[in-house]
Amino acid sequence: MITGSTIIFYLLASLTLTCGFLSVTTRQIFRAAIYLLFSLIGIAGLYFWLQYEFIAAVQVVVYVGGIVVLIIFSIFLTQQAGEKLAKQKPGRKIFSALAVFCGFALTMIQVYQHTFYETSETPLPTTVFNIGKKMMNVNEEGYALPFEVISMLLLAAMIGCIVIALRSKPETK
């Protein structure tokens, strides 16, 4: 029985995997960034399909709206227009493909041999209310401490970026 939900799942999965593959194989760097964008949108769609709407929204805002735009800006700053990436040695390509295929096969064999036991607990609806209540909770089940640690990390990263990007003054002045 093929339902609409199943068809949507397979469409999103193929979008994600096809665009991801094209993103690492195309020789034009700008196209790679655009394929990466669609791959990330496909993953956001999968989160929507799983009914984790908050994570999907965060994915779209942070990855599609933030990181991909950052990557595109850095491509414009560092790359000459219309220039293709250098061709790779076929030996390295073959070796990488072989290693990746072996790793993938090994992982999938392990996954399919393992039986996952589903718990019968009642699902907690992943509404923003529940997420916020858990994130700001300082009790045992809360995530207030990692939240604070992440905020410190973001502050440190911001200061680090500014320090790295500062143009050092020429010494002969």
Added chain:
Amino acid sequence: MMEPGLYHLLFISAALFFIGVYGFLTRRNLITMLMSIELILNSVNLNFIAFNKYLWPGKMDGLFFTLFIIAIAAAEAAVAIAIIINLYRSHQSIDVENAEELKY
């Protein structure tokens, strides 16, 4: 076609992870290597969400791990791009083969 479940999501996540690893091994340009890392991080996120949805629906641990990984990935991308642009300023190239001053 089968009804999609946990194994399908694990398949997608593993495939995406190894696509990212392939890109990381074959690319020699720092920005494209960063893109491969983003793919790898996304596959990890998808894994966390799939386990949370199908195995522990009463808890939210996977969801919070995903949130924190997204935040760390954003910080990592920002720092990496600052380093890449600085490297381009001093070397006029962002190829990893040309950035070997710290090698020896």
